Amino acid sequence: MARKTKAEAELTRQRILEAALRAFHARGVSRTTLEEVAKAAGVTRGAVYWHFANKTELFFAMREQISLPLLDKGHSLILAENLADPLDGIEQSILALFQAILESERVRQMFEIIFLRCEYVDDFAGVLEELNKPGLQFLVDAELAYRRAQAKGTLRDGLDPRALAMDTLAFVRGLFHQLLASPEERDWARRIPAMVRAHVALRRAQSPCGPAAAESASAAMPRRTRRQ
Amino acid sequence: MARKTKAEAELTRQRILEAALRAFHARGVSRTTLEEVAKAAGVTRGAVYWHFANKTELFFAMREQISLPLLDKGHSLILAENLADPLDGIEQSILALFQAILESERVRQMFEIIFLRCEYVDDFAGVLEELNKPGLQFLVDAELAYRRAQAKGTLRDGLDPRALAMDTLAFVRGLFHQLLASPEERDWARRIPAMVRAHVALRRAQSPCGPAAAESASAAMPRRTRRQ
């Protein structure tokens, strides 16, 4: 067969990555054979082995390509400098993450593979640490954001920023898994923003005892009037 | 080989289940071969195929044996009738779940298999629904508990019981995954109870404006003095 030009070769590489995403999602990582990936990409196993040493490297390449841009975005949002209320940064970064999943089929399938269709042993054990890293980063960022909110007085009294950060991380992680584990629920697009806002609202300062307190606290309820 | 008595047969069945737990945990479900399980149990594949039709049935049997008792316990705790504050039922059921994981190596390994070492496709896709069922049950129970707390006045004003239940479920799920994904952290035994109590404390009613408010809110901080 004829040798391809460099641009063409890169294109088949991309097609292999795309085919791997679909195949891993459909059949799980360990059950998909490189033959299946190759066929779906319109090439033979020879091409796959040319671009990637084995299934593990193919998996890592696929994951990296999709997840790296996401992490950058989330990190930049949470600690935006010119916010009236640092709590908005937390809210926005979480919302952005979930929007990325809800909007992009590719992103969603990638996360489903990572959380539901991959066994973390041997070669893949290292992925777990990779998955923890964004979590730890979020922990640091969120704690700082909560601390800034505390300084600005927008945080409810008597709360510990570090504990709040861990709590919020657990919340995000859990919501993440619920979303991925039950995709048939189609109401997520409206529910999730409401839940995220309610989560943050629960931590916002209330006006001490005035009538405004009731209105502020009601933010913990799902709201429909406010545009996103 | 000599035929075993009924009691002996049941014992080898248990040994196979136990060996399967270890093997699945060590190598992931799809990578473990029934030969490995058999060898670890001190029998041959013939014995495994005698007791279980195939790997899938072995997996389901193992999971069922360990998880069923846990679910019953959690369900009975959350809606205990004679509670001064229904929020305590939520707190206790969550604490009991995590204690079960922290105390029992078997339970912990089983959950690690389910969440980190199993690919949910084909035969195993059904497990996902099984995993969602306890979640949905918790959702219903927690909402009722929150509603009871609301009626009793122990719930903070302006909160929506249904939204709170979903939020708490997400929190539990997330904490669950954090615990399973980073077992090297050995401080979980102290951190988790604090986080669970802080989570519930954030939703407890405060005395409106008196000095007691500060003390109540401080429950959101990790506490060390109170015995569990």
Place this chain on the structure above:
DNA sequence: GTATATACAATCATGCATGTATGTAAAATC
């Protein structure tokens, strides 16, 4: 324009996991 490296396809060798079928000795059943 020649030489070389590239981008695959095609073939081969190997091993391993599964499922099934058969053998068997002792326990249950009567």
Place this chain on the structure above:
DNA sequence: GATTTTACATACATGCATGATTGTATATAC
């Protein structure tokens, strides 16, 4: 105590996934 069933061990047949090897036509480097 004879028969049947049980609880496995052993052996067999099959298929499939992997990785390595080889072949080859063409870009690309010089």
